Amino acid sequence: MRRPSVLLTSVFGPFGLDDAYGRKENVLELFHNQVTREQGLFSLRFNHQSFGLYLMAENIEAPTTVLDFPSQARFIRELRKGYDYVGISFIVPNFAKAQRMAALVREHAPKSQIILGGHGTRIPRVETLIEHDHICRGEGVFWLRRLLGEDLDRPVVHPVIASSFNKRMLGIPLAVDAAVLLPGVGCPNQCRFCATSHFFDKRYTPYFDTGRALFDICRKVEDQTGHTDFFVMDENFLKRPERARELLALMEEHDKTYRFGLFSSAETIRDVGVDFLARLGVYFLWIGVESKVEVFEKNLGVDLGAMIRELKGNGISVLASGILFLEHHDLATIWEDIEYVSSLGADFVQFMQLGPLPGTQLYREYDRKGMLRKDLPYEEWHGQHRIWFTHPNFTPAQTENLIRRAFQYEYDTNGPSLLRMFETTLLGLRALADTRDPYLLHRRRNMEREARHVRPALSVILRHAHNERSRDLAREVIRAYDETLGEPGLKQRLLTVVAGAAALREAMRVAVGANVYQPKTFRTRYRWGAKQRASEQVSGRGPKRPAIEMDWGQRAARVAPTND
Ligand code: B12
Numbered sequence: 001m002r003r004p005s006v007l008l009t010s011v012f013g014p015f016g017l018d019d020a021y022g023r024k025e026n027v028l029e030l031f032h033n034q035v036t037r038e039q040g041l042f043s044l045r046f047n048h049q050s051f052g053l054y055l056m057a058e059n060i061e062a063p064t065t066v067l068d069f070p071s072q073a074r075f076i077r078e079l080r081k082g083y084d085y086v087g088i089s090f091i092v093p094n095f096a097k098a099q100r101m102a103a104l105v106r107e108h109a110p111k112s113q114i115i116l117g118g119h120g121t122r123i124p125r126v127e128t129l130i131e132h133d134h135i136c137r138g139e140g141v142f143w144l145r146r147l148l149g150e151d152l153d154r155p156v157v158h159p160v161i162a163s164s165f166n167k168r169m170l171g172i173p174l175a176v177d178a179a180v181l182l183p184g185v186g187c188p189n190q191c192r193f194c195a196t197s198h199f200f201d202k203r204y205t206p207y208f209d210t211g212r213a214l215f216d217i218c219r220k221v222e223d224q225t226g227h228t229d230f231f232v233m234d235e236n237f238l239k240r241p242e243r244a245r246e247l248l249a250l251m252e253e254h255d256k257t258y259r260f261g262l263f264s265s266a267e268t269i270r271d272v273g274v275d276f277l278a279r280l281g282v283y284f285l286w287i288g289v290e291s292k293v294e295v296f297e298k299n300l301g302v303d304l305g306a307m308i309r310e311l312k313g314n315g316i317s318v319l320a321s322g323i324l325f326l327e328h329h330d331l332a333t334i335w336e337d338i339e340y341v342s343s344l345g346a347d348f349v350q351f352m353q354l355g356p357l358p359g360t361q362l363y364r365e366y367d368r369k370g371m372l373r374k375d376l377p378y379e380e381w382h383g384q385h386r387i388w389f390t391h392p393n394f395t396p397a398q399t400e401n402l403i404r405r406a407f408q409y410e411y412d413t414n415g416p417s418l419l420r421m422f423e424t425t426l427l428g429l430r431a432l433a434d435t436r437d438p439y440l441l442h443r444r445r446n447m448e449r450e451a452r453h454v455r456p457a458l459s460v461i462l463r464h465a466h467n468e469r470s471r472d473l474a475r476e477v478i479r480a481y482d483e484t485l486g487e488p489g490l491k492q493r494l495l496t497v498v499a500g501a502a503a504l505r506e507a508m509r510v511a512v513g514a515n516v517y518q519p520k521t522f523r524t525r526y527r528w529g530a531k532q533r534a535s536e537q538v539s540g541r542g543p544k545r546p547a548i549e550m551d552w553g554q555r556a557a558r559v560a561p562t563n564d
């Protein structure tokens, strides 16, 4: 029996521009969009592939193509190949793009069945607004298997994907340095505003529920790509502490010093303890601080300032996230919260406007009270420009102005996040100065290598620092580096010159406002017959690995991604 063919696609670019389908504030870069957005030259730049699409493609048996960030023309070209199913993944602010793509399917591939998936499917009456044949409102792997009549019990296989691409620091292009790990989706905490928790039915759906499974994936990724750093795309990874403990036990048994970037709520961090996290090799933690005035259950009884200081002291960079325009916020209390989140000493701060997103408890409440600005197109519903609900104390123009000033205040007060991150690396190294523990000694050697690696960037940061506070901080960090590692040698001084030239070019680019990097198009084919290179799986039994077209930097470049 012929298996149906499947095309899974993200929405089309370009991104981060004011056009019929998107907004300039809505750039496709996590940090530049909502974290370091006002830090100019110092903003950390990188894109992510659409992880969910690769996970699904890896775990169905049908011949499948993943098209990530196509142009409209590239999408049409792919459609003409005549797929049985075309799956479009979209989030709420990309509603107009999904609508356009569905219309293109009907026009150019009338025999294909359209599947809509992703967070945008929670838009009320979406079924009457976008052409479709099927809608997946939630977890997709098992849903797709069911649609295609496949075996639901087959073990889930983890895709091998770079955690980011297009990475730049101070304008210097960087090779891919980490892979992504997708342990599961959803979070049971049900914070009233949280789109992810509500989208996945307020519970956690694990794909890999044991430390052993995760360890096997890490090893496989290391074998195939050489990467030992992992960005863990799981809303609240430490909610399953036993899984993390088993993972660490296996790493120690096999002397593997993998490192992990995590999202985790404060209660879970408190439960496992900072020492455990440092030993596990956590190098980055994203914590939802949210607000000082409205304390969410996950933060009850936690001294966030002390926790963040302890994490940093152990070499763990922290991103503290705050919500602006909560109901009780007025001009005084919103600044109280901005100052509070900025005062916690985190390396990175995200400010996000409260956003009643379809499917959440918040959305239902605001809808009931008639507070939603349904006259605003969904392209505006993204949290970095103007709120899309009526607030008793702020006009829309004030919300745009205040979020920008919040980022600016944080940057002016604390200096570039890059600098703070490098400071944390050094603190971690110093914390291990006297260790005799063989496993931690291994980690210390890695940290020292990393510290030497970033040292040339420090002088460049000092040269471009935007205010006296940042210059002082840069001098302090440079002094601490030189005390710990010694004065930079000739090679490092030469690298400083090279980095300086790249930074100057980038600074000029930023100054003229040309500050959007578009992602390239990725096309990855799975199980398309003899031409496909058969390859091993990442974990357990399951389908063959695809011919991966993603760019693994210098270490393991395979087929170049299509670039149109
Ligand atoms: C990585 C990420 C990004 C990347 C996007 C990379 C990309 N290639 O598109 C970046 C950093 C660029 C980004 C930007 C933004 N993002 Co974002 N992002 C995420 C994040 C953290 C992870 C997504 C992910 O990979 N999850 C893991 C995979 C496995 O899950 P998944 O993608 O949901 O896919 C599963 C299901 O949804 C489903 N599925 C998805 N698509 C499809 C398609 C089909 C056909 C089927 C059958 C099933 C299916 O199956 C998958 C497997 O179960 C999520 C939060 C989260 N933890 O999910 C927010 C999230 C998706 N982002 C969100 C938002 C709002 C944004 C921004 C507007 C910025 C902002 N203000 O937060 C911008 C928009 C940029 C733009 N112009 O498009 C919201 C979406 C809210 C909503 N209801 O629409 C989320 C949920 C975060 C939040 N605030 O709650 N984001």
Ligand code: SF4
Binding pocket: 187, 188, 189, 190, 191, 194, 195, 196, 197, 235, 236, 265, 288, 298
């Ligand atoms: S803890 Fe974080 S991921 Fe979980 S529901 Fe709350 S905001 Fe969402």
